Amino acid sequence: MLQDGMIPLEEIRSRIKRLQQRMAVEGMDAVLITQNVGILYWTGTMQTGYLFVPSVGEPTLYVRRSVERAKRESSIRTVPLGSFSRFGETLRRDYSVLFGAEQPPQVGADLDTLPATVYLKLASLVAKASGEQELYDRGLSPLLDASPLLRRVRMVKSAWEIERIEQAARSLDEALSDALPELREGVSELEWIAKLEYGLRLRGHIGSMRLRGYNQEVPTGMVGSGEAAAEPTYFDGPAGGRGLGPHSPQSVSRKRFARNEPILLDLGCCIDGYVIDQTRTAVIGELSDELMAAYAAAERIIREAERLMVEGARCSDIYSAALKLASDLGLSDHFMGFGADQVRFLGHGIGLEIDEWPVLAAGFDIVLEPGMVLAVEPKFTFPGIGVVGIENSYVITAGGTPPRALTRTPEAIIVK
Numbered sequence: 488m489l490q491d492g493m494i495p496l497e498e499i500r501s502r503i504k505r506l507q508q509r510m511a512v513e514g515m516d517a518v519l520i521t522q523n524v525g526i527l528y529w530t531g532t533m534q535t536g537y538l539f540v541p542s543v544g545e546p547t548l549y550v551r552r553s554v555e556r557a558k559r560e561s562s563i564r565t566v567p568l569g570s571f572s573r574f575g576e577t578l579r580r581d582y583s584v585l586f587g588a589e590q591p592p593q594v595g596a597d598l599d600t601l602p603a604t605v606y607l608k609l610a611s612l613v614a615k616a617s618g619e620q621e622l623y624d625r626g627l628s629p630l631l632d633a634s635p636l637l638r639r640v641r642m643v644k645s646a647w648e649i650e651r652i653e654q655a656a657r658s659l660d661e662a663l664s665d666a667l668p669e670l671r672e673g674v675s676e677l678e679w680i681a682k683l684e685y686g687l688r689l690r691g692h693i694g695s696m697r698l699r700g701y702n703q704e705v706p707t708g709m710v711g712s713g714e715a716a717a718e719p720t721y722f723d724g725p726a727g728g729r730g731l732g733p734h735s736p737q738s739v740s741r742k743r744f745a746r747n748e749p750i751l752l753d754l755g756c757c758i759d760g761y762v763i764d765q766t767r768t769a770v771i772g773e774l775s776d777e778l779m780a781a782y783a784a785a786e787r788i789i790r791e792a793e794r795l796m797v798e799g800a801r802c803s804d805i806y807s808a809a810l811k812l813a814s815d816l817g818l819s820d821h822f823m824g825f826g827a828d829q830v831r832f833l834g835h836g837i838g839l840e841i842d843e844w845p846v847l848a849a850g851f852d853i854v855l856e857p858g859m860v861l862a863v864e865p866k867f868t869f870p871g872i873g874v875v876g877i878e879n880s881y882v883i884t885a886g887g888t889p890p891r892a893l894t895r896t897p898e899a900i901i902v903k
Contacts, residue, residue, distance in 0.1 A: 498647055503546060510540075517592055518636070524839050539578060546564065586616045644882070659756040662690060663767075675741050687756050692757055705755075708753050709753040709754075715740050715742045719825075719828040725876070726824070726868060751866075765894045769900065774875070781818060781875050787816070797855065805847050809847070821867040
């Protein structure tokens with residue numbers, strides 16, 4: 488019987504197979520995966536180390552810490568890293584056919600997340616293993632950027648992964664239902680989200696939501712009321728929230744809920760590592776006509792996105808359609824942020840991270856495939872007033888049928 492949260496062996500084998508197939512197509516002989524989420528995805532453990540996957544043959548996880556736990560959790564060959572300074576020699580020994588070939592191997596790595604100092608060291612070690620030290624000394628790195636390849640492989644989710652996301656959606660819906668009676672005038676954003684997070688933790692939420700983006704982080708969610716929700720911040724999303732100060736300039740603040748102001752409940756939950764992303768709009772009292780019109784526009788845009796999000800559709804076309812609809816409704820200036828702080832996407836992939844591929848954005852011409860899971864979040868920001876919008880997560884289905892919604896909370900504005 489699997490331990491709670493363990494990834495089944497057949498899942499890992501399928502993921503490795505798909506990765507090796509993609510590597511063969513792109514002419515990459517091996518990839519070196521260093522990011523903890525990537526290591527988890529392809530091995531079943533998140534212990535610190537380096538995962539080496541050849542395009543042909545058995546992968547190996549070289550573990551720095553904890554070797555004992557990694558061996559217990561990992562579904563692939565797992566060995567101690569040993570001396571990091573001799574890692575190149577270890578690779579050459581373990582993969583002698585690859586590194587002993589007349590032509591040096593094409594080795595990629597997850598360069599989008601790899602710190603520069605670690606990259607430089609790994610590049611030097613791989614150069615030694617490949618016999619390319621002279622080229623490395625002249626400034627030519629033997630490590631290629633495998634980030635797009637790795638992210639593409641992870642775009643399509645298995646039935647097992649989708650089940651985890653659906654469980655996160657159920658947990659969020661239940662915890663939100665329990666916390667909504669506490670959403671009252673005079674309660675602070677911080678007080679309310681603490682009640683929500685308590686309910687989520689009891690249901691298995693890991694307590695955080697993982698992001699891949701550099702210098703980006705996100706707590707369980709963004710709860711913002713009135714002008715606090717519309718306050719601009721560094722977070723790469725349509726609404727970041729005021730936060731608790733310059734040290735935490737996003738999500739909830741100590742502002743108290745007031746009557747007749749929009750309350751944005753942009754929430755998530757992470758079960759067995761997999762996240763759900765959902766937004767609902769609430770109000771204590773009633774919203775102005777301007778905000779009600781904007782919310783109606785968000786509903787129209789998400790319905791249009793649902794119509795277009797079918798197998799074979801291009802992500803960039805769906806984003807273009809949303810921009811046009813926002814413009815036709817006279818709300819372009821407020822769509823997905825305001826002014827210089829507007830973001831340039833409509834939706835994003837979710838899975839082990841909350842900013843996965845594909846992205847509904849200009850220039851992102853990847854076509855949708857069955858099993859892709861995306862969060863679609865049309866929102867409208869009014870500085871000094873607030874933010875309204877909606878967000879659902881969907882799985883793309885086969886045969887040109889509409890996507891299946893994974894979020895469970897009813898869409899209507901929550902009126903208290």
